[in-house]
Amino acid sequence: MTTVLERVRSGREAAGERWRSAPRWVRWALLIAVIAFFYALPNREFYQYLGPIPTPGANFTQVMFTVSIYVLLAVGLNIVVGFAGLLDLGYFGFFAVGAYTVAVLTSPSSDLKTLWPWLLAVPVAIALTMVSGVMLGTPTLRLRGDYLALVTLGFAEMIRIAAVSSEFLKGQRGFNQIPHPPGQYADGRPVFGVLDARPYYWLVLTLIILVVIGVRNLTNSRVGRAWISIREDEDAAQLMGVPTFKFKLWAFAAGAAIAGLAGALFAGKQNFVNSQNFELLNSIIILAAVIFGGSGNIVGAIVGGGLVAYMIERFRGIELFGVELYEYRFLFFGVVLVVMMIFRPEGLIPNRRRAAEFKDRRKEVTVGE
Amino acid sequence: MLLEIEDVSLLYGRIQALHGISLTVAEGEIVALIGANGAGKSTTMRAVSGIRPVASGRIRFDGEDITKLRADLRVRRGLCQAPEGRGIFPGMSVLENLDMGAYTRRDRAGIAQDLNRVLELFPRLAERRKQPGGTLSGGEQQMLAVGRALMSRPKLLLLDEPSMGLAPMLIQQIFSIITEINQQGTTILLVEQNAQQALARAHRAYVLETGRIVKSGTGADLLHDPSVKEAYLGVA
Numbered sequence: 342m343t344t345v346l347e348r349v350r351s352g353r354e355a356a357g358e359r360w361r362s363a364p365r366w367v368r369w370a371l372l373i374a375v376i377a378f379f380y381a382l383p384n385r386e387f388y389q390y391l392g393p394i395p396t397p398g399a400n401f402t403q404v405m406f407t408v409s410i411y412v413l414l415a416v417g418l419n420i421v422v423g424f425a426g427l428l429d430l431g432y433f434g435f436f437a438v439g440a441y442t443v444a445v446l447t448s449p450s451s452d453l454k455t456l457w458p459w460l461l462a463v464p465v466a467i468a469l470t471m472v473s474g475v476m477l478g479t480p481t482l483r484l485r486g487d488y489l490a491l492v493t494l495g496f497a498e499m500i501r502i503a504a505v506s507s508e509f510l511k512g513q514r515g516f517n518q519i520p521h522p523p524g525q526y527a528d529g530r531p532v533f534g535v536l537d538a539r540p541y542y543w544l545v546l547t548l549i550i551l552v553v554i555g556v557r558n559l560t561n562s563r564v565g566r567a568w569i570s571i572r573e574d575e576d577a578a579q580l581m582g583v584p585t586f587k588f589k590l591w592a593f594a595a596g597a598a599i600a601g602l603a604g605a606l607f608a609g610k611q612n613f614v615n616s617q618n619f620e621l622l623n624s625i626i627i628l629a630a631v632i633f634g635g636s637g638n639i640v641g642a643i644v645g646g647g648l649v650a651y652m653i654e655r656f657r658g659i660e661l662f663g664v665e666l667y668e669y670r671f672l673f674f675g676v677v678l679v680v681m682m683i684f685r686p687e688g689l690i691p692n693r694r695r696a697a698e699f700k701d702r703r704k705e706v707t708v709g710e
Numbered sequence: 711m712l713l714e715i716e717d718v719s720l721l722y723g724r725i726q727a728l729h730g731i732s733l734t735v736a737e738g739e740i741v742a743l744i745g746a747n748g749a750g751k752s753t754t755m756r757a758v759s760g761i762r763p764v765a766s767g768r769i770r771f772d773g774e775d776i777t778k779l780r781a782d783l784r785v786r787r788g789l790c791q792a793p794e795g796r797g798i799f800p801g802m803s804v805l806e807n808l809d810m811g812a813y814t815r816r817d818r819a820g821i822a823q824d825l826n827r828v829l830e831l832f833p834r835l836a837e838r839r840k841q842p843g844g845t846l847s848g849g850e851q852q853m854l855a856v857g858r859a860l861m862s863r864p865k866l867l868l869l870d871e872p873s874m875g876l877a878p879m880l881i882q883q884i885f886s887i888i889t890e891i892n893q894q895g896t897t898i899l900l901v902e903q904n905a906q907q908a909l910a911r912a913h914r915a916y917v918l919e920t921g922r923i924v925k926s927g928t929g930a931d932l933l934h935d936p937s938v939k940e941a942y943l944g945v946a
Binding site for chain 1: 716759760761780781782783789791793797798799801802806809810811814816829842844845859862868944
């Protein structure tokens with residue numbers, strides 16, 4: 342068992358080494374090929390040749406849209422959990438704030454009756470989620486560790502309960518006729534319609550690429566170094582002159598803003614938002630996805646978010662001994678997570694630093710014994 | 711005086727860890743703080759570096775009252791601590807750790823110069839520059855912590871137990887380096903359990919007992935003080 346594991350590990354390390362030592366143009370070519378693949382993926386002409394990859398029980402294009410939203414969320418949560426090391430159990434709450442902001446500002450069922458176009462509501466949604474992140478973070482980020490996890494958990498529940506029971510947020514009835522993103526083809530048909538999910542997927546994919554470029558630049562800057570130092574040893578970071586509170590708040594706000602964007606995109610696609618969209622489970626799934634993929638690593642977060650969201654949908658419509666596997670999707674998910682945490686706690690594609698931190702912590706435990 | 715601590719008390723919850731401590735450090739000195747486990751040495755360091763808020767009293771640094779100043783802003787004013795034990799960044803390489811030490815600085819030329827100086831002081835670190843900090847031995851981590859603090863080019867360097875857990879030969883070595891750093895112009899406030907070495911190297915020293923300063927004097931005086939000898943040097 343261990344030998345197999347070690348072989349897998351050394352093989353993966355060799356792959357990582359080869360990637361890092363590959364010439365620039367090879368890496369660029371591969372990267373462009375991967376991106377092109379994902380742009381092509383929702384086209385029936387393309388995915389029909391991909392064997393078991395398309396989902397049998399659900400419209401594959403719709404699934405890909407859901408997957409892309411999860412990837413965007415995982416990239417955002419990775420900033421909070423992976424880079425700054427803050428345990429956020431209520432990340433989906435920010436997604437809800439983004440979606441509801443768009444709904445309230447644009448939908449005819451809203452009490453405000455502002456009827457804004459979607460595009461105008463998006464920056465407001467992002468700004469408001471960021472503000473809610475700062476409001477939540479300011480009192481709690483001064484505390485360490487577990488407090489934050491509890492408060493964020495409470496926050497997500499608060500948002501959900503407000504959505505269920507507040508008259509202003511319409512509960513189960515929800516908001517309908519939320520406008521779609523703008524844009525028309527030459528013949529006057531809207532680009533973003535009801536039936537075809539591809540334009541939404543492409544939009545999210547493009548935004549993911551932009552967000553990833555932004556996050557990469559951030560992490561390679563002083564901001565990123567500050568985040569990593571906070572994650573590794575908060576006291577030491579402060580002793581080196583890092584304003585830890587400020588940077589934790591920044592990580593929190595940046596993560597929240599990305600979730601707000603995802604929420605706004607979701608609302609614009611779905612056309613309808615109600616309280617059933619925001620279960621606590623979603624927060625947990627995204628957190629699990631980030632850890633599963635390899636927290637602290639952008640590629641890891643993308644792979645984790647994508648795989649987890651895709652696997653859940655992939656179970657749909659598969660029957661085994663007369664049982665619909667979809668019903669047991671979270672059981673499988675749980676088993677995979679437990680196995681992962683035993684054999685590979687640093688995630689599928691770990692950050693090299695993060696792996697060293699894990700080793701260091703293991704050493705600390707043995708020293709303590 | 712570079713650093714003046716005046717009647718500082720500090721609480722951990724309901725437990726009073728420091729009872730009105732006063733001490734001073736003049737520019738160019740090595741000042742040692744010795745005492746048994748739990749006497750409040752590290753707590754005093756935390757109060758000076760700002761990791762822990764004080765309950766009462768005043769701390770002045772370089773002519774400015776810093777009692778309520780945030781820890782990271784104290785670093786910008788030239789006060790930097792090498793935390794005790796494993797206070798390095800385990801996932802960052804040696805060079806990245808040292809780079810974090812210069813976090814508050816922007817003068818690239820000066821940083822490069824100081825990096826060379828630190829790597830000269832600690833040749834071991836130069837050998838392991840690409841290695842993650844967490845994979846270093848205890849002694850190397852200690853050197854890294856000291857080197858990293860130096861990278862901020864502090865006016866006052868706070869060293870918390872620099873010899874903790876080190877082999878005797880390494881202890882000698884690290885104290886020689888501390889003396890060298892001081893001779894190059896950095897003032898040092900040092901907390902030590904290894905009273906022998908600390909007193910031998912320090913210009914002045916304070917003895918802490920249960921959160922109070924019970925004795926002070928030059929290093930040489932305390933080294934020959936009968937009660938200090940008995941309590942901290944292991945000879946009657």
